[in-house]
Amino acid sequence: xxAELISGTQIRKEILAELAEExxxxxxxxxxxxxxxxxxxxxxxxxxxxxxxxIKTAEELGFHEVQDSQPVDISEADLLALIDKYNNDPTIxxxxxxxxxxxHIDEKKVLNAIDPDKDVDGFHPVNVGRLMIGGxxxxxxxxxxxxxxxxxxxxxxxxxxxEVVVVGRSNIVGKPIAMMMAQKGPGANSTVTIVHTRTKDLxxxxxxxxxxxxxxxxxxxxKPEWIKPGATVIDVGVNRVGVNETTGKxxxxxxxxxxxxxxxxxxxxxxxxxxxxMTIAMLMKNTVKSAWLRLE
Numbered sequence: 001x002x003a004e005l006i007s008g009t010q011i012r013k014e015i016l017a018e019l020a021e022e023x024x025x026x027x028x029x030x031x032x033x034x035x036x037x038x039x040x041x042x043x044x045x046x047x048x049x050x051x052x053x054x055i056k057t058a059e060e061l062g063f064h065e066v067q068d069s070q071p072v073d074i075s076e077a078d079l080l081a082l083i084d085k086y087n088n089d090p091t092i093x094x095x096x097x098x099x100x101x102x103x104h105i106d107e108k109k110v111l112n113a114i115d116p117d118k119d120v121d122g123f124h125p126v127n128v129g130r131l132m133i134g135g136x137x138x139x140x141x142x143x144x145x146x147x148x149x150x151x152x153x154x155x156x157x158x159x160x161x162x163e164v165v166v167v168g169r170s171n172i173v174g175k176p177i178a179m180m181m182a183q184k185g186p187g188a189n190s191t192v193t194i195v196h197t198r199t200k201d202l203x204x205x206x207x208x209x210x211x212x213x214x215x216x217x218x219x220x221x222x223k224p225e226w227i228k229p230g231a232t233v234i235d236v237g238v239n240r241v242g243v244n245e246t247t248g249k250x251x252x253x254x255x256x257x258x259x260x261x262x263x264x265x266x267x268x269x270x271x272x273x274x275x276x277x278m279t280i281a282m283l284m285k286n287t288v289k290s291a292w293l294r295l296e
Contacts, residue, residue, distance in 0.1 A: 003233070003265040006155045008147070008277040015150065015281045016061065022288050023062040026295065034291035035064040035092040036120070039082065041105070042072035047098045054096070057280050063287065064091060076105045080113050087115040093294055094120035094287035117293070120286040122146075122176075131176055134183040139293070140286040145177035147278025148213060148234050153187040155267050157232040160189040163208050167222065167255070168215035169196045173236055177213055202226075214255040222256040230266035236275050 023033045036058050040051050051067070058065040070079065079101075086092045095118045097110055111119075116126035122142035130137045141149075152159060164181045168174035174194060181190040195205045197216060206212055206226040214222050215236035227233060237255030244251055254271030262268050269275055 003262040003268040006269045008274045012277040012281045030295045033062045034287045036094040036287045037066040037086050039068045039097045041070045041101050083113045093290040142176050143279045143282040146282040162190045162210040164190040164192045164211045165209035166194050166213045173215040216255050219253040220257045224260035224264050227264045232267040233265045
């Protein structure tokens with residue numbers, strides 16, 4: 001038996017098609033699409049490539065997209081003033097400051113300066129609090145965890161009453177996805193355990209999981225014998241383990257031993273092509289939601 005592959009690339013296409021239809025309706029009804037500003041400080045190559053992809057996706061969906069590139073030596077005060085300008089711009093529904101930012105600027109101050117109702121990344125403490133409360137309070141779930149939940153739901157995996165084990169406790173993935181899966185409602189209602197690299201008998205915890213979400217940042221951490229037969233395995237890890245000598249591109253590995261794990265799991269995400277493609281799609285979904293909330 002080989003596990004069914006959960007393709008983030010395919011599910012992303014489905015979500016973007018749904019969003020494009022929503023944008024068409026929005027323009028017909030309100031005369032404008034969602035507005036998203038991406039603020040990029042400096043010229044970090046990885047950030048530039050990521051921002052370029054965000055811009056391309058937003059434009060394809062019909063967003064009003066603003067790319068605001070700032071020099072690496074911009075002062076903290078000037079960056080905060082820029083954020084404030086977009087907070088007060090009625091044509092902008094989502095504000096994204098691409099991380100990392102230069103060391104002379106306090107990252108926490110910058111993230112906290114974004115209006116929580118335009119924080120489509122879901123990193124503002126107000127939105128973290130909303131996520132904790134759950135239900136209708138949740139406005140913008142952080143994008144990677146939201147993508148993980150979509151993969152689980154759209155793959156047809158039953159979540160109600162399921163044993164979910166989350167390996168990793170980061171503020172960006174581990175903690176929020178655990179909270180989301182434990183909430184009341186569709187795509188959740190699960191019994192959740194958070195484990196990490198300091199957990200005693202990590203393997204035993206993983207083996208109990210009907211849904212195993214691995215976000216530890218350790219290549220091949222999860223061995224096939226740690227997986228419950230038939231479980232759904234979501235591999236969030238993106239670890240660069242070398243360079244392909246022919247193409248010069250990085251060789252990526254997940255946190256799960258994929259080749260062996262797919263012989264045991266019922267469903268599994270690949271790396272790359274699993275969780276990765278979902279993050280930008282969920283950013284776009286949050287921005288569309290923000291626009292609807294502002295317009296109606």
